[in-house]
Amino acid sequence: MRRVAFYTLGCKVNAYDTAYMQSLFEQNGYQTVDFEQHADIVVVNTCTVTAVADKKSRAAIRRAAKTGKVIAVGCLAQRAANELLSIEGVGAVIGTDQRGRIIEIAESLLNGESAVNLTHDLKGCGFEPMRLSGSGEKTRGVIKIQEGCDCFCSYCIIPYVRGRSRSRRFADIVEEARRMASEGVKEIVLTGIHIASFQDSGYDLGDLIKALDGCGARLRLGSIEPGVLGGDFIKKAASAKNLCPHFHLSLQSGSETVLKRMNRPYTPAAYMEFLCMLRDSFDNPAVTTDIIAGFPAETDFEHQETMAFVQKAAFSRIHVFPYSPRAGTRAYAMSPRVPKDLSRQRTMDLIRLGENLERRFIESLIGKQAVVIFEEPSKDFEGLMEGYSERYIRVASEAEKNEIKTVTLESIRGLTVYGQ
Ligand code: SF4
Structure with a gap:
């Protein structure tokens, strides 16, 4: 063989x-x-x-x-x-x-x-039809619903290497989700390069979430982009009972001037407005994000604006990346570049702030219930199994591999919570 x-x-x-x-x-x-x-x-x-x-x-x-x-x-x-x-x-x-x-x-x-x-110019190319043959033993399944991006953020190489935005057929996604759930998958993650721009046969991302309500597994969204989705999306999403109250809402910077140089299609104020709508419509949702530290010409003042925004937004987790120049993008030619040491220092400032906020979010959940899919042995709690809750926090408990269980959150070790 x-x-x-x-x-x-x-x-x-x-x-x-x-x-x-x-x-x-x-x-x-x-x-x-x-x-x-x-x-x-x-x-x-x-x-x-x-x-x-x-x-x-x-x-x-x-x-x-x-x-x-x-x-x-x-x-x-x-x-x-x-x-x-x-x-x-x-x-x-x-x-x-x-x-x-x-x-x-x-x-x-x-x-x-x-x-x-086999590489070729991706202009005009459609969504490549893909279908997985089986989910095997997996508890968590991923479905790709969209490919490519039309946004051309000034630092990002993705639109050049993945082509323009295109979506998978709505009916195919619904069919794949049902099949995965019937094979034992307990959580389905909808993923893509820019899933907020999903569009097929007049259906958008909110319609897709509604159609997957009751598919037999709980649903989690991959990263969504602010500036594209609004109140209509939130209304549709909030009506789905199986959607995890966890949103990864990409921020990149909390400074209006940096966002402008990044060519991001929103201001900090518009981002905050969308965030507040999410918090009003879901029960204590986890909101996670990505931030780039040390973008070209970023001043101390702009960095402090981002720090203040992150604090105010009270994210439950942030991923911080030092700016990485990519030849072929507009930001590549922007100057002055932030010196590496300074960029590293800003990255560390944001990481420390993110860890404090994450701990604070986890503490706010102590005493509450969480529905956890247990996937692997815990590193922090010996002899227990560990997995993610619907709000994407790590929980350890007495459980079997691949078991889905409701626990009461009791105590914290590192950034993992013990659930009884
Ligand atoms: S950062 Fe995201 S939205 Fe912006 S161009 Fe890259 S893939 Fe598209």
């Missing part, structure tokens, strides 16, 4: 794309083995969101080339196809479209045919 291995970098969208390619290989008689084990084909699904992601992707490709013939897929592959093809052991580059041809490509490589580059 032929063997295939996978290595995935980057976001949940990439994870879904890998799961799709893995199911194609398995349907065609390949056995999946661990990365590092010998395989006939090794698929590396790359990421290019930051310089660090580029470096990790190249390192993974070099490691993969020691164990089998490499097919490089994903965002860095789309952006630097010829460079990756020149690495010894790389037999094909697929990029961010035509992943459905991976078996044909693998077979031709194994038959000794020469290297292939």
Whole structure:
């Protein structure tokens, strides 16, 4: 039997794309083995969101080339196809479209045919139809509902490597969610590059959430973008009983002038207004976010504006990234660049603030009930299982793997809560 291995970098969208390619290989008689084990084909699904992601992707490709013939897929592959093809052991580059041809490509490589580059200009390309064959033993399933982005934030390379926004068919998503739930998946995460722009046959993201109410699993949204969604979305979302009260609402900066330079389509005031509407419509929702520290020309004053905004917004968790220049974006040419030390210091300021806010949010939940899907042994509470609650906090308790259970939150260790 032929063997295939996978290595995935980057976001949940990439994870879904890998799961799709893995199911194609398995349907065609390949056995999946661990990365590092010998395989006939090794698929590396790359990421290019930051310089660090580029470096990790190249390192993974070099490691993969020691164990089998490499097919490089994903965002860095789309952006630097010829460079990756020149690495010894790389037999094909697929990029961010035509992943459905991976078996044909693998077979031709194994038959000794020469290297292939399937990347192409993504202009006008549609949503690549993908369907996973089964959910296996998984408790949490991911469904990709959208691809690409039209926003062109000034620091972001994604629209250049993933193409314009396009959506998966509404009916396909509903069908896949029902099938996953019937196979035992207890939580479905809707993911995409810019899911707020989902549109199919006149249906938007709010309509999709409504249609998935009662699908048999609870529902969680991937990252949503402010400035696109409004009160109508919140009304539809709040009517769905199975939607987790957890929203990852991408902020990037709390300074109006920085947001302008970033070409983000909202002001801090508009963001706060949307946040308040969410809090009015859901019971104590968890609101998490992403922030970029040290964007070009960011002053101390602008950094303090972001710190003050984060404090006021009382996020339940923040992910902070130091700005990473990406050639080909508008921000790449912006000056002056914030010195690395200062950018690191601002990153640390925000991380510390985020940890305090996270602790405060968790403390506010003590004594309350949480519905948790237990997925793995706890690191903080020995002998217990751990998983995420509907508000995306880590909870440990006496439970079986893959069990869904309601617990009362009692005490905190690190950032994990013990639930009885
Ligand atoms: S919304 Fe902005 S940051 Fe997000 S993928 Fe699109 S261009 Fe990039």
